[in-house]
Amino acid sequence: MRIPLERVGVLIGEKGEVKRQLEQATGTVITVDSANGSVVIEATSPETASEGLLKAQEVIRAIGIGFSPEKAFRLLDEDQVLVTIDLKEVFGGRNQHVTRVKGRIIGEKGRTRKIIEETTGTYVCVGENVIGIIGDYEQAEIAKQAINMLIEGRPHSAVYAFLEREARRIKRRRLTSLWR
Known part of the structure; x- marks a missing residue:
């Protein structure tokens, strides 16, 4: 998936903090190409639920639209x-x-x-x-x-x-x- 280049820094966060929190919360590894804004989400293990991948994708989409990471992380909640x-x-x-x-x-x-x-x-x-x-x-x-x-x-x-x-x-x- 891709996000706008101006939102890449927000997704990564200061010292990679936002990306790290999202990876821990969803059991994924997120690779961001800051040159073109492409984002790859991978499961850390075969046990990682597809729900974790989907949640990570939704949060990244929200940040790409313009939401702050704090608001986008609300998507990790079940409802x-x-x-x-x-x-x-x-x-x-x-x-x-x-x-x-x-x-x-x-x-x-x-x-x-x-x-x-x-x-x-x-x-x-x-x-x-x-x-x-x-x-x-x-x-x-x-x-x-x-x-x-x-x-x-x-x-x-x-x-x-x-x-x-x-x-x-x-x-x-x-x-x-x-x-x-």
Whole structure:
């Protein structure tokens, strides 16, 4: 797999610390070519579960999108997923649309992104051409729906109302499941 060259240093970390932590957590050996950004993930032993390889791949993908290693390492938890939206795919490479939509998702001084993150309990990263969302499956899907609403041009107020409605629904369901 490949990551952008400007993210190679983040993946390796200071004195190789991030790479070393990821290798230990997933039971893998990670080789990074800093000349072209290619990353090779290998199992340390035949017993290494394929899950370890997949988790390492997800964390590296998240760092490549633009997440900090601390946020990307959340993907090592069992219930966490990485959901992506490829803006180049959505807009067919029309850069002015990509830039405009990224601005809508980030919002003034990062306000919209922060509201999406706080309401859904996810992390959202707006990368060069990809938007990444880290969270549990249900919450990441809600964040993705909200971002897709912004991409479609829906007003921010409608997106915020959707987020509040979904947050209440999840909270209500979790409370009722506690009493069962």
